[in-house]
Amino acid sequence: MSHSFGLVIESLVAVLLLVTIGYCTLLNRRLKRLKADEHSMRAMIAELITATEIAERAIGGLKVTVRECDENLGAQLAAGTTLSAKLAKQVTAGETILNRLTQIALAARPAGADVEAPAATVAAEQAAPAQNPSAQNMSNAKALLAAAQAFSERRRATGLAA
Incomplete structure (x- = not known):
């Protein structure tokens, strides 16, 4: 019985060893897939960083463009305001002259x-x-x-x- 008991224990250890080897093989495959996913994730992160840098440069360029447009529009607005004031003065002067001419025409x-x-x-x-x-x-x-x-x-x- 001790001989058969030893054989059962040895058989049980062998089966457990085979299960362990199978499980290690399964884990090895999963680790390989995880490594492959890690490489693809690193590549994706590098692309994301590059895209972020490009976007930051584009935003900087847009800020400069907006600043230039604001300055240009401000100058044009100031010129338009000045021109509007001049035109208002000229219209007032024209109305005064028109009134004088009307008075002259009526008097004549x-x-x-x-x-x-x-x-x-x-x-x-x-x-x-x-x-x-x-x-x-x-x-x-x-x-x-x-x-x-x-x-x-x-x-x-x-x-x-x-």
């Missing part, structure tokens, strides 16, 4: 023209709502131009023009 009308003018003005005012504002301004400007030319011709005819 003969007495008979004053009677006809209100009737024409009333008819023009009644027709004005049907027109758009730019057409009304254009007709007022043409009327003013005609009045100024007539005034100038009368002054030249009487010898009072400069």
Whole structure:
């Protein structure tokens, strides 16, 4: 019995040894796969680092571009504001001159023209709502131009023009 007991123990150790060898083989395969995955992960991490560096450089370039655009737009805005102020002054001066010319034209009308003018003005005012504002301004400007030319011709005819 001691002989068969030893044989059973020896057989059990041999089976356990075979199971251990099989398990070690399985672990070896898994470790090889893990090593291969590690190499691919290292390659992926290197690519990610490279992509991050490229993105950082691109962001730096974009910041410089935004700064340049901001400076350029600021300069253009300042120039536009200055030009707008100049135009506003010129428009005001033009309106002043237009008012003076209107006063001169009204003062230079003969007495008979004053009677006809209100009737024409009333008819023009009644027709004005049907027109758009730019057409009304254009007709007022043409009327003013005609009045100024007539005034100038009368002054030249009487010898009072400069």
